[in-house]
Amino acid sequence: MPAGAQIVERICDLIVLDSLPYGDAVKLQEEHVTAVASGAAHEKLILLQHPPVITLGRGFHPENLLFDASWLAGQGVSVVESGRGGDVTYHGPGQVVGYPILNISEHPDLHLYLRNLEELMIRCVADFGITAHRETGMTGAWVEKEKIGAIGVRVSRWVTSHGFALNVNTELKYFDYIIPCGIKQHGVTSLQKLLGREVEISRVHDSLVSHFQEIFRRKIL
Amino acid sequence: MSIRVVVPQIGQSIAEAVIVKWYKKPGDPIEKGETLVEIGTDKINTEIPAPVSGIVEKLLVEEGTTVEVNTEIAVLSDMRGAGKATEIVRLEAQGFHSEAPLTPQRASVETSDVRHSPFVRKLAQEHNIDLSHVRGTGDAGRITKDDVLQFIEQQKTQEIQETSDVERIPMTRIRKLIAEHMVLSKRTAADLTTFFEIDMSAVVREREIAKEIFENQYALKLTYLPFVVAAVSRALRKFPVVNSSIEGDFILYRKECNIGIAMAVEDGLLVPVIRRADEKSVLDLTRAVADLAERARARHLSADDLQGGTFSITNPGVFGALMGTPIIHQPQVAILGIGAVVKRAVVIQDAITIRPMACFSLTYDHRAMDGAVADQFLAHIKKTLENECPPALK
Amino acid sequence: MITYLEAIRQALSEEMEADPRVFLLGEDIGAYGGAFKVTAGLQEKFGEERVIDTPISESAIAGVAIGAALSGLRPVAEMQFIDFIACCFNMITNYAAKAHYCWGASIPIVIRGPYGGGVHAGPFHSQCVESFFLNTAGLKIVAPATVLDAKGLLKAAIRDPNPVLYLEHKFLYRRLKDDILRDVFVPLGQAVLRREGKHLSIITYSAMVHVALEAADQLARSGIETDVLDLRTLSPLDEDSVLQSVKKTNKVLLLHEASRFGGFGGELAAIIAEKAFEYLDGPIVRVAAMDTPVPFGSPLEETYLPNAAKVFEAARKLMGY
Numbered sequence: 001m002p003a004g005a006q007i008v009e010r011i012c013d014l015i016v017l018d019s020l021p022y023g024d025a026v027k028l029q030e031e032h033v034t035a036v037a038s039g040a041a042h043e044k045l046i047l048l049q050h051p052p053v054i055t056l057g058r059g060f061h062p063e064n065l066l067f068d069a070s071w072l073a074g075q076g077v078s079v080v081e082s083g084r085g086g087d088v089t090y091h092g093p094g095q096v097v098g099y100p101i102l103n104i105s106e107h108p109d110l111h112l113y114l115r116n117l118e119e120l121m122i123r124c125v126a127d128f129g130i131t132a133h134r135e136t137g138m139t140g141a142w143v144e145k146e147k148i149g150a151i152g153v154r155v156s157r158w159v160t161s162h163g164f165a166l167n168v169n170t171e172l173k174y175f176d177y178i179i180p181c182g183i184k185q186h187g188v189t190s191l192q193k194l195l196g197r198e199v200e201i202s203r204v205h206d207s208l209v210s211h212f213q214e215i216f217r218r219k220i221l
Numbered sequence: 222m223s224i225r226v227v228v229p230q231i232g233q234s235i236a237e238a239v240i241v242k243w244y245k246k247p248g249d250p251i252e253k254g255e256t257l258v259e260i261g262t263d264k265i266n267t268e269i270p271a272p273v274s275g276i277v278e279k280l281l282v283e284e285g286t287t288v289e290v291n292t293e294i295a296v297l298s299d300m301r302g303a304g305k306a307t308e309i310v311r312l313e314a315q316g317f318h319s320e321a322p323l324t325p326q327r328a329s330v331e332t333s334d335v336r337h338s339p340f341v342r343k344l345a346q347e348h349n350i351d352l353s354h355v356r357g358t359g360d361a362g363r364i365t366k367d368d369v370l371q372f373i374e375q376q377k378t379q380e381i382q383e384t385s386d387v388e389r390i391p392m393t394r395i396r397k398l399i400a401e402h403m404v405l406s407k408r409t410a411a412d413l414t415t416f417f418e419i420d421m422s423a424v425v426r427e428r429e430i431a432k433e434i435f436e437n438q439y440a441l442k443l444t445y446l447p448f449v450v451a452a453v454s455r456a457l458r459k460f461p462v463v464n465s466s467i468e469g470d471f472i473l474y475r476k477e478c479n480i481g482i483a484m485a486v487e488d489g490l491l492v493p494v495i496r497r498a499d500e501k502s503v504l505d506l507t508r509a510v511a512d513l514a515e516r517a518r519a520r521h522l523s524a525d526d527l528q529g530g531t532f533s534i535t536n537p538g539v540f541g542a543l544m545g546t547p548i549i550h551q552p553q554v555a556i557l558g559i560g561a562v563v564k565r566a567v568v569i570q571d572a573i574t575i576r577p578m579a580c581f582s583l584t585y586d587h588r589a590m591d592g593a594v595a596d597q598f599l600a601h602i603k604k605t606l607e608n609e610c611p612p613a614l615k
Numbered sequence: 616m617i618t619y620l621e622a623i624r625q626a627l628s629e630e631m632e633a634d635p636r637v638f639l640l641g642e643d644i645g646a647y648g649g650a651f652k653v654t655a656g657l658q659e660k661f662g663e664e665r666v667i668d669t670p671i672s673e674s675a676i677a678g679v680a681i682g683a684a685l686s687g688l689r690p691v692a693e694m695q696f697i698d699f700i701a702c703c704f705n706m707i708t709n710y711a712a713k714a715h716y717c718w719g720a721s722i723p724i725v726i727r728g729p730y731g732g733g734v735h736a737g738p739f740h741s742q743c744v745e746s747f748f749l750n751t752a753g754l755k756i757v758a759p760a761t762v763l764d765a766k767g768l769l770k771a772a773i774r775d776p777n778p779v780l781y782l783e784h785k786f787l788y789r790r791l792k793d794d795i796l797r798d799v800f801v802p803l804g805q806a807v808l809r810r811e812g813k814h815l816s817i818i819t820y821s822a823m824v825h826v827a828l829e830a831a832d833q834l835a836r837s838g839i840e841t842d843v844l845d846l847r848t849l850s851p852l853d854e855d856s857v858l859q860s861v862k863k864t865n866k867v868l869l870l871h872e873a874s875r876f877g878g879f880g881g882e883l884a885a886i887i888a889e890k891a892f893e894y895l896d897g898p899i900v901r902v903a904a905m906d907t908p909v910p911f912g913s914p915l916e917e918t919y920l921p922n923a924a925k926v927f928e929a930a931r932k933l934m935g936y
Contacts, residue, residue: 008837008931011924031914040917042924058241058259058266085266110265139264155267156256221836338936340865343893359936366865366896 010043012102012218014209017048022055022080022091025099029161032101037159044101045212045220047205050091052077054178057086057152064088064179072177084162086139086152087181094169094192096204102216105158114139114151116215117164121149123211124166124204130194138183141166146189150181166208167191169198224273226295228260228288237289238262245277257295275299337364344369350376353394395489406551411587414546417599421562421577423610424448431613435507443613445579446482447506449559449602450534451611454478454499456601457532462590463598464531466552472589481530481550482510484517491517492550494530503613538562544580554586555595557602620788622762622795623653623727626769627691629797631661634689637773640667640676641693650695651729651788677703677726681710684722691773694728697782698742711778712753721776727769729785730758731822731872733920736785738908741916743821743873745849748780749882755803756849758782760824762793764847767801775803784822806853808860812840815930816860818883819870820846823921827870830926839934849879857883858891865896866933870926875903897936902929 020028025048035041054065054077064087069079077090091097098120104113115134121141122132125148132141132148141149149166167190175188191199213220228238238260245251245258256268257277278296282288337345337352341364345352348369355372357364379389392400406412424445435443457464457478466473478499481492493513495501501509516522533550538561547558560580567576581602585595605611617625631637638661639654645668648655658666669676673694680690694700700707707726714720732741748754755777759765765783772779809824810831817827824845831841842860846853861867867887869880880901887899902921910916 008834008839008934010931011833011927035914035918038918039925039928040914040922042927058261059239083266085261086264110262110267114264151264153265155265157268157270219837221833338896339893340896363936365936 009213009217009219010103012043012045012100012212012216012220013041014220015044015046015048016205017046019049019051019093022050022053022078022082025050025097026082029099029101033156033159033161036101036103037157043103043218044099045209045218046099046101047208048097048099049093049095049201050097052090052092052174054079054088054090054174055082055084055152056080056088057082057084059085059087061087064181065177066179067177075177077174077177082152082162084152084154086150088178089150089152089165089180090170090174090178091165092170092174094167094171094190094201096166096168096201096208097164098166098208099163100160100212100216102160102218103158104155104160108158110153110155113160114153117151117153118149119215120208120211121164121166123215124207125149125191127207128191128195128199128204130191138181138186140181142186143189143194146187147180147183148189148191148194166204168201168204222299223278224275224297224299225293226257226272226297227293228290229269230290237287239287240282240284240294241266242284243280244268245280247277247279249277251275251277251297271297273297273299338366340366341369344373348373348376351391354391354397356397393488399489402551403548406548409551410549410554412549412584413587413592414582414584415592415595415599416544417581417583417596417603419579419581419603420567420607421445421579423608424606425562425577427610427613431503434614435504439504439508441504441507441511443507445562446510446534446536446559447503448606448611448613449557450480450482450495450498450506450510451501451503452602452605453480453532453534453557454501455605455611456598458499459601460590460594460598462594463555463585465554465589466531467554467586467588468552475531477529477531479529479531481533481553482513483533483535483547483550484514486517486520491522491527492530492533493517493522493526494528496529503611532556534559538579544582546582547584549584549586554589555598556584557599558582558584616792616794617762618789619759619762619765619783619791620651620653622766622793623769623783624655624657625797626766626773627654628657628660630691630770630773631657631665634773636687636689637691638665638667638683638688639691639693640669640680642669642671642676642695644668644693649693651785653783653788654693673699673702674706677706677711680724680726681706681714681722684711684724685714685720689723689773691725691727694726696736696740697728697730697744698739700726700728700744700780701747704747707748707754707778707780708751712751714753715777716753722778723773723776725769725772725775725779725781727772727781727783729788730782731784731786732909732916733786733822735911735913735916736909737911741909743782743871743904745780745782746873746878749850749879753778754850755779756782757803757847758784758821758849759801759847760784760787760809760821760845762791763795763799764801764845766795767799768803768847770800771803779803782821786822787825801847803848804851804853805848806844806846806856808842808856809845810841810843812842813864814839814841814866815934816842816844816864816867817870817926817930818844818846818857818860818867820849821872823870823872826921826923826926829923830930833923833927834930839930841930852883852886854886854890857887861887861891862894865894866936867895868900868902868926868930868933870902870921872904872921874906875901876906878903897933900929900933902926 032044118134125132132143135142139151140147151164152162154161169192170190241259241261244256251271253274254270257271259268275297278298280295282294355364359365432443435441461474464475479494479496480498481494483492495509533556535547536559537545538559541561544560545558547556549556562577562579565578583599644654645658645666676692680692683690711722714722757768759768772781819827827843844860869883884899905919910919
């Protein structure tokens with residue numbers, strides 16, 4: 001045992017789900033936010049995937065949705081409004097979505113939280129041999145000029161919800177239906193596209209869980 | 222009482238936000254902690270709670286508008302008395318919190334009203350320990366019981382080693398802090414020093430003109446230091462990287478020029494800070510230095526006086542040193558040492574003449590800047606002091 | 616293997632066998648066997664005169680018990696839910712508690728009943744009532760947390776010549792199972808360490824002992840070793856055990872299910888501050904339920920009650936000192 005004051009890290013429970021519709025995931029997060037905010041529960045890291053859905057954040061500009069909702073529904077893609085920050089983005093199978101429900105009141109620096117989420121995705125893809133970086137002014141994880149990871153966060157009573165979306169084996173053609181995050185000039189990519197092969201989702205989960213504990217200084221038991 | 226509500230600085234470099242949604246309208250009551258408004262910044266939407274309980278008087282900004290940080294966006298009245306006083310309240314203003322531990326700055330703060338927990342005091346009494354010698358690893362430098370227990374262990378092993386021709390005296394707390402800070406700085410920075418000789422005749426002249434007026438009218442002793450501080454702050458504006466800090470892979474450009482002046486005190490060294498030095502005239506700077514020096518000697522400096530520095534100046538010349546290689550004060554990236562002003566024979570326009578010369582040493586952190594920048598920075602100071610000396614009198 | 620509830624039944628049965636003066640009274644305890652079936656089978660075994668079904672009047676139940684005690688019997692009175700003890704507050708505090716002090720009479724009664732929440736029973740069926748009685752001299756109060764203590768403390772309470780409040784936690788009734796010896800007897804006034812460690816003391820009782828142990832497990836994974844002290848008897852308090860643990864770890868967290876303001880934690884904190892001040896290396900921390908009546912549904916009751924996550928968080932902050 002190290003001498004001196006004991007720094008005990010907070011405990012964060014890990015919840016891994018296969019596929020959950022976006023709307024259900026929003027409700028689930030709201031319950032957890034309430035429990036975490038009241039102090040009655042440990043913080044959570046939720047890792048999951050969504051059936052194909054285009055979500056519109058609070059910063060949404062209608063011109064970034066290129067097709068109308070009923071046509072998209074015909075393609076199997078639902079369109080949902082979301083309480084997270086950011087513009088429009090796509091979620092679907094093969095994309096690992098992460099929702100940390102964390103109480104950041106001890107370090108209430110939202111800028112830092114965003115940067116930490118970027119760092120999480122950058123370190124994760126590094127484990128697969130991909131070098132990603134940040135672009136000032138364009139939050140997210142980038143490989144060359146293409147975006148591999150997106151971020152959209154909501155904070156309520158200093159408890160975070162929503163979070164990040166990492167393209168692992170995502171079907172990228174769906175991104176053609178939108179201008180992701182309102183950024184016209186740059187495309188999107190995925191681990192599968194860069195490596196030329198599918199990547200096992202559980203390996204991505206392991207990598208994320210490990211880096212998450214380091215970056216956010218929580219312990220996942 | 223009316224309370225004006227402003228947009229908080231909720232993270233470094235988040236300079237503006239969109240008002241996404243008001244949760245209350247004028248006339249609504251609101252509880253402290255209840256959500257008043259939702260604001261959005263790049264990629265983040267956050268609910269902001271009301272700072273006090275009361276009634277919402279006015280909403281000053283419409284939903285969908287982008288506003289800068291610190292803009293007033295609402296007025297609440299807090300049901301307290303009919304006084305007309307208004308109070309500007311920052312919503313949950315927490316400011317920038319860095320993940321980097323604050324240890325380096327903390328190292329130079331010496332507090333005289335340190336409180337120890339009852340058990341720590343008891344241990345200290347039982348084992349005859351002066352707690353000012355014990356290093357605290359607890360929150361804000363608190364000494365914990367394990368710190369004391371560890372210290373006792375160390376004492377035991379050291380007692381065995383003491384011999385008759387060596388006197389072993391424990392370091393004072395301030396000495397320990399300085400020792401740790403210096404080693405940390407050397408370990409952290411890729412430091413090297415560059416030297417410039419500066420012709421101080423313009424400064425000497427300027428001082429001659431003004432020194433009596435400063436003494437008679439302001440009761441201030443005018444030295445060369447305020448001129449140097451003024452020149453330094455101009456150069457910092459021109460070369461902002463010298464006014465920065467390093468955090469991991471990031472360079473943090475500090476918006477204010479807060480210049481620390483190293484001062485020797487009874488048992489050590491303190492570096493109190495002149496805030497916003499670039500906005501001050503030579504007279505203001507002289508006052509600031511004199512005030513800090515007096516309070517440093519009397520040990521009346523507050524934590525605010527010792528924190529927030531972005532650049533430091535030290536003056537080994539005061540004791541006669543010609544030049545030095547000062548150590549950077551973390552988490553800054555450079556420090557300037559001023560050598561003694563000595564009359565020397567120099568060559569100007571192929572003729573030998575006598576000028577008061579001083580050697581300026583700039584130790585800088587190569588992680589933040591290259592030699593070219595450091596040298597240009599010092600060159601700028603040289604040019605200012607030699608050709609555009611800041612005037613003492615306006 | 617018996618449950619906590621069965622342990623209580625066994626204690627009642629064995630004491631009734633051993634001493635003919637012991638008898639039971641309460642609402643629905645006879646023919647019905649009790650609202651929770653604690654007394655199932657006892658009326659068949661011991662007859663209607665020793666397992667008495669009363670009218671719905673707690674005041675009468677307590678008053679009859681006191682009167683019976685004065686005439687030499689040893690009654691065990693049940694409150695169908697301990698919350699209803701409010702109805703016989705006068706009997707207990709003015710008659711049972713004061714009799715010995717005022718005129719030397721022994722009142723060897725036990726008042727027992729299902730105590731505490733966590734089962735969505737709402738504000739009238741989930742209370743922790745010890746605080747209403749701690750300030751009454753002349754009463755003993757016990758709260759068993761394990762199957763063994765449920766049996767051993769009840770037997771000791773029945774044999775005690777003083778009035779004893781026996782608080783059995785309804786959440787533990789069927790959730791705790793253990794293999795215990797038949798003849799067990801746990802003395803009143805003695806706390807016991809459920810877990811040992813040198814960094815932190817958690818002092819608690821009743822169902823919260825299990826919450827404390829869960830939190831201690833989580834803390835252990837971060838290298839923090841915790842003393843978990845189960846008080847077992849609230850009054851008379853085993854002060855020595857409390858102080859011994861605090862002097863060992865220098866950091867103390869007090870945990871109880873009763874709400875915070877005016878709860879037993881305040882008394883414990885005062886005693887620790889008075890008698891172990893120089894041993895404290897951090898503030899005395901309390902984790903308790905919120906200061907509201909017990910809520911009925913989810914997630915309100917979960918938010919109201921202490922749990923391992925809340926204890927962990929409080930301990931985490933305390934360890935930072």
